[in-house]
Amino acid sequence: MHEKKTAIVIGTGAGGAIAARELQKKYQVTILEAGKEFRPFSLSVRGMGKLRKTGLFLDERMISMLLPNMVIDKTKDMVLVRGRGVGGTTTLATGNALRYDGALKRLGIDLDPQFEALERELPITTDHQKHWTETTKRMFRVFEEMGLDPVVTPKFMYPEKCVECGHCAIGCPTGAKWDTRALVHESVRMGAELVTDCTVTSLEIKNGEVKSVHARHKGKPVSYTADLVILAAGGLGTPVILQNSGIACKDTLFVDPVLCVAGYQPGAGQDRQLLMPFISQQDGYILSPYMDYLSFFFNKQWRYPMDGLVSMMIKLADEPVGRIDGHRVEKSMTGPDDERMKSAVAKCREILNKLGIPEEKQFLGTLNAGHPGGMLPLTAAEKDTLHHPALPQNLYVADATILPESMGNPPILTIMALAMKIAELKN
Numbered sequence: 001m002h003e004k005k006t007a008i009v010i011g012t013g014a015g016g017a018i019a020a021r022e023l024q025k026k027y028q029v030t031i032l033e034a035g036k037e038f039r040p041f042s043l044s045v046r047g048m049g050k051l052r053k054t055g056l057f058l059d060e061r062m063i064s065m066l067l068p069n070m071v072i073d074k075t076k077d078m079v080l081v082r083g084r085g086v087g088g089t090t091t092l093a094t095g096n097a098l099r100y101d102g103a104l105k106r107l108g109i110d111l112d113p114q115f116e117a118l119e120r121e122l123p124i125t126t127d128h129q130k131h132w133t134e135t136t137k138r139m140f141r142v143f144e145e146m147g148l149d150p151v152v153t154p155k156f157m158y159p160e161k162c163v164e165c166g167h168c169a170i171g172c173p174t175g176a177k178w179d180t181r182a183l184v185h186e187s188v189r190m191g192a193e194l195v196t197d198c199t200v201t202s203l204e205i206k207n208g209e210v211k212s213v214h215a216r217h218k219g220k221p222v223s224y225t226a227d228l229v230i231l232a233a234g235g236l237g238t239p240v241i242l243q244n245s246g247i248a249c250k251d252t253l254f255v256d257p258v259l260c261v262a263g264y265q266p267g268a269g270q271d272r273q274l275l276m277p278f279i280s281q282q283d284g285y286i287l288s289p290y291m292d293y294l295s296f297f298f299n300k301q302w303r304y305p306m307d308g309l310v311s312m313m314i315k316l317a318d319e320p321v322g323r324i325d326g327h328r329v330e331k332s333m334t335g336p337d338d339e340r341m342k343s344a345v346a347k348c349r350e351i352l353n354k355l356g357i358p359e360e361k362q363f364l365g366t367l368n369a370g371h372p373g374g375m376l377p378l379t380a381a382e383k384d385t386l387h388h389p390a391l392p393q394n395l396y397v398a399d400a401t402i403l404p405e406s407m408g409n410p411p412i413l414t415i416m417a418l419a420m421k422i423a424e425l426k427n
C-alpha cells in the first residue's frame with residue numbers, strides 16, 4: 001500500500017485549522033496545539049460587574065482566571081489579546097467575516113478561488129438585524145445621517161441560534177457563532193491526530209529542511225518529524241518559534257489597535273447585542289458598536305452598570321513598527337497612528353452626542369489589540385510560492401505573520417483564504 005506523506009500543523013486558529021483540514025486530504029496530519037479545548041465564560045457579566053467595587057479586578061492579565069483560553073500580553077501602552085486553545089483566537093472573535101485582500105492582490109496573489117470556496121462552505125450571513133437592539137438601530141441611523149456609510153457586517157454565524165447575550169467575544173454559549181474548532185474536529189474525523197497542551201518551542205533545521213519539531217507536551221519534552229511543517233501559531237506565537245529556530249523575523253509587527261469611546265445612557269441595553277453588528281469604513285480605521293469587556297472590568301472610568309453602556313470601537317490600521325524579543329512584545333503607537341486615533345475619537349464623540357450622550361458622560365476605554373501579524377511579510381517575489389526564502393523548503397508559515405500590512409479590519413477570512421491556498425499548493 002502507498003503510504004501517505006506526513007504533515008505537522010502548529011496551531012488551530014484561522015490559518016492552522018483550514019490548512020490542517022485541507023492537507024488531511026492528501027497527508028497524514030498531526031496538529032500540535034499549545035492550549036486545550038475552549039471553555040466559554042459561563043457567568044453573568046452583569047452580575048460579575050457588581051464585583052468591580054471590591055477592587056478585585058486589578059490587571060487585565062487576571063482575565064485568564066475567568067476565561068482560561070484568553071491570553072493577555074502587555075506592552076508599555078497597550079493590552080494585547082489572543083486566544084490559546086483549540087480554535088485559537090477565532091473562539092474570541094466577534095464572528096466578522098470580511099474579505100480584505102487588497103494588499104495581497106497588489107503583490108499579485110489571487111485568492112478568488114479560495115474566497116469563493118470558503119464562502120460556499122462557511123455559514124456567512126448578514127441576516128442578523130432581527131437581533132439588533134433599539135440602540136443599535138438608532139446608532140445605525142446616526143451613522144447614516146452623518147454620511148459614515150455603515151454596512152451590516154457579514155458574520156460567521158447561524159442567526160437562528162443567537163440568544164442576544166452579547167458574549168460573542170468571550171465564548172458564544174449556543175454555537176450561533178462559527179469558529180475554526182469545526183474545521184479541527186472535521187480534520188480529526190478525517191483521520192488527523194490532534195495533540196493539545198503541546199507547546200512547540202523550536203524547529204531543528206538541517207540541510208535546508210526541518211528535521212524535527214520540538215515541543216513540550218503536558219510539560220514534558222517531545223519531538224515530532226514530518227515531510228511538511230505548517231507553522232500557524234499566530235502573529236505573536238510564530239515569530240517566537242522562528243526566532244528560537246535561528247530564523248530572524250522583521251521588526252514590522254502590526255496589531256490593529258482598538259480604542260473604545262463609550263457613554264452612559266441608562267437602559268441602553270447594548271450589552272445584549274451581538275458585537276460589531278455594523279461597520280463603517282473610514283480612512284485608515286473602522287468604527288463599529290462594541291461592548292469592551294476588558295475596559296468594563298479593568299478600567300476605572302467604566303464604573304457604570306453594563307446595561308447602560310453605549311460603546312463604539314475604533315480599530316486602526318497601524319504602522320508596521322514593533323517587535324518580539326524572546327517573549328516580550330514591543331509595540332507602541334507611532335505619531336501618525338496617534339493622529340489618526342485622535343480624529344477618530346472626535347468622530348465617535350460627535351456620534352455619542354447625536355445619540356443624546358453629552359461629553360461629560362463620555363469616556364475612553366483601554367487601548368488594546370487583537371490582530372497581531374506582519375513579522376514575515378509576503379512580497380511580490382513570493383506571489384506564486386507563498387514561501388518565504390528564509391524558510392527551509394519543507395516549512396511554510398500560514399497565519400497572520402505573512403500578511404504584508406495591517407488591514408485595520410477583521411482578518412480571519414483573509415488568513416483562511418491564504419492558508420487554504422498554501423495547503424492547495426502542497427496537495
Ligand SMILES: Cc1cc2nc3c(=O)[nH]c(=O)nc-3n(C[C@H](O)[C@H](O)[C@H](O)COP(=O)(O)OP(=O)(O)OC[C@H]3O[C@@H](n4cnc5c(N)ncnc54)[C@H](O)[C@@H]3O)c2cc1C
Pocket residue numbers: 010011012013014015016032033034035081082083084085086087088089090092093094095096097098169198199200201232233234235237238241369370371372398399400401409410411412413415
Ligand atoms: C477579541 C477579539 C475579537 C476578534 N474578532 C474578530 C472578528 O470578528 N473577525 C476577524 O476576522 N478577526 C477577529 N479577530 C482577530 C482574529 O481572531 C485573529 O486575527 C486570527 O484568529 C489570527 O489567526 P492566526 O491563525 O494568525 O492565529 P490564531 O487564531 O491566534 O491561532 C494561533 C494558534 O496557535 C496556537 N499556538 C500559539 N503558540 C503555539 C505554540 N508555541 N505551539 C503550539 N501552538 C501554539 C494558539 O493556541 C492558537 O490556536 C479578533 C480578535 C480578538 C482578540
